[in-house]
Amino acid sequence: MSIVGYARVSSNSQNLDLQLEQLAASGCEKVFSEKITGTSRNDRQALADCLDWVREGDTLIVTRLDRLARSGRDLHDIIAQLSAKKVGFRCVQQGAVDTTTSMGKLILGILAAVAEFETDIRKERQREGIERAKAAGVYKGRKRTVDVDRVRSLRQQGIGATDIATHLGIARASVYRALRDELVMLA
Template identity: 50%
Template sequence: MAQIFGYCRVSTTDQDLTIQETALRAAGATIIRSEKKSGTTTNGRDELATLIEFARAGDTIMVTRVDRLARSIADLAQIVRTLESKGVHLKATEQPIDTGSAAGKAFLQMLGVFAEFETNLRRERQLEGIAKAKADGVYKGRKATIDADRVQELAKGGMGASEIAKVLGIGRASVYRYLKD
């Protein structure tokens, strides 16, 4: 018997999945998998991988919006190809997406383009904001976690890079980087 599976995703641990879960249950999803991971990649999204692996021919995987599934065209296309090869349909509750129809597939691809575009715009705005903050002297990057003077001091005392790394609890490559400067 065909099943309807739901998939929920938010990007950060402080975000709530309740609205998505409620919408998926109302749309008929009987089993819902959810996770709090970035949508910019499928790497590390174990719940999604489990759901895709578990779904069988005739089943449906449902999301509220396509951006909950993937934020890159490549990832979205791969997920859709995998589902199609298994005979699994993809649907969305808030968008007219249904991979069982040509129109649904076309709309899915268009929304995928916009999801990736939105991610790229967000990244550009973030980089612009960081550049402005650096120019204004507000943002200076992450504080150094390695005491450069201590590295130099230990080196002048005759310690080798491996020993300095061990004493300070840092990587040997970091020691070499500080000694080079």
């Protein structure tokens, strides 16, 4: 049974030292750390390695919940993965979060639900703001990143979609979207 730590900061300019000190003080025998944004799990190799490394009976420790996950869904998925491996989870600064106890599991569930609620509220406010801006004629949406006329011009010159995409530095799917009307007419 090992006590394993995971530390993360969002950018290379930030420092991991405080987290590493707290994890060492908590008895971590092995620590995985990385400097990468926490908005997605996809590129977080140290987290993937950590979750792969822990074994039944181990306990994973982080200093704060937001070091592990940025959304309630992500947190839930990670905790479910740990639970399936029979690995405990504790959080140093939110000491009540400890999945090795019934109360800790309850607290974690409540915190995850509150975090998800806050995210939903933030999305609602953003949506309301966009609707107000549209009604006022201020919001025009995101600027186009594909010059449709240029795509069509290159196509009329007999250049294929892949070459157009390469030439303009865009995805081939974007070329097809720009040509959609023309392709419908050809069919």
